[in-house]
Amino acid sequence: MGKVMVPNKWCRSSGDPGNDGPYRDTCLYQMDRAPISTYLDPYAPPVPTTESEHAMAKNHTTAPGIHIGIGDKDRAAIANGLSRLLADTYTLYLTTHNFHWNVTGPMFNTLHAMFMTQYTELWNAVDPIAERIRALGHAAPGSYGQFGSLATVPDAPATPPKALEMVRILVQGHEAVARTARELFPLVNEANDQPTADLLTQRLDIHEKTAWMLRSLLEE
Numbered sequence: 001m002g003k004v005m006v007p008n009k010w011c012r013s014s015g016d017p018g019n020d021g022p023y024r025d026t027c028l029y030q031m032d033r034a035p036i037s038t039y040l041d042p043y044a045p046p047v048p049t050t051e052s053e054h055a056m057a058k059n060h061t062t063a064p065g066i067h068i069g070i071g072d073k074d075r076a077a078i079a080n081g082l083s084r085l086l087a088d089t090y091t092l093y094l095t096t097h098n099f100h101w102n103v104t105g106p107m108f109n110t111l112h113a114m115f116m117t118q119y120t121e122l123w124n125a126v127d128p129i130a131e132r133i134r135a136l137g138h139a140a141p142g143s144y145g146q147f148g149s150l151a152t153v154p155d156a157p158a159t160p161p162k163a164l165e166m167v168r169i170l171v172q173g174h175e176a177v178a179r180t181a182r183e184l185f186p187l188v189n190e191a192n193d194q195p196t197a198d199l200l201t202q203r204l205d206i207h208e209k210t211a212w213m214l215r216s217l218l219e220e
């Protein structure tokens with residue numbers, strides 16, 4: 001068997017652009033003559049050598065743009081509105097969980113359990129909202145700083161209020177989230193964005209129903 005110069009796969013080939021420096025010779029080494037496939041990983045992607053092959057390889061790893069039938073401007077505006085909804089939902093989740101921990105008084109059992117049902121529902125809601133933002137091609141906010149600047153729902157009071165004051169705060173919180181979701185509807189309808197419209201409809205139903213149940217505790 002004769003000797004043949006075989007390209008070292010780590011260095012690609014000595015003919016590669018940018019591989020013509022003083023170490024180019026280290027990119028070739030001698031091996032016994034045999035099919036090159038014997039020495040190279042058969043599952044490795046083809047090594048681009050020409051300019052057009054480099055361009056093809058580059059295209060191969062670049063994600064395509066988003067073409068779902070909703071324009072860039074509309075996707076950005078809807079993602080913006082959903083970010084406010086996410087911030088409101090997360091803030092109301094945290095307040096409700098806070099009240100579950102800190103509620104006191106004769107209604108403790110009822111409210112402690114009711115708040116747990118409500119914060120669990122809110123916790124489960126943040127994920128589909130965030131993932132819809134991602135599907136529209138934008139980053140989902142996920143920090144207290146971002147939520148603080150986006151939310152219309154105020155932060156929970158530092159000192160735990162009385163039980164019925166907690167209920168009143170939560171009624172107002174659910175109504176605020178419902179307003180944020182409803183504000184987004186005209187844009188979503190105009191952009192023909194059915195998945196977001198469906199999500200908003202579900203959130204409106206929950207927030208309005210929860211506001212009614214909480215408000216009922218405050219009525220004679």
Ligand SMILES: [Fe+2]
Pocket residue numbers: 100116
């Ligand atoms: Fe608990």
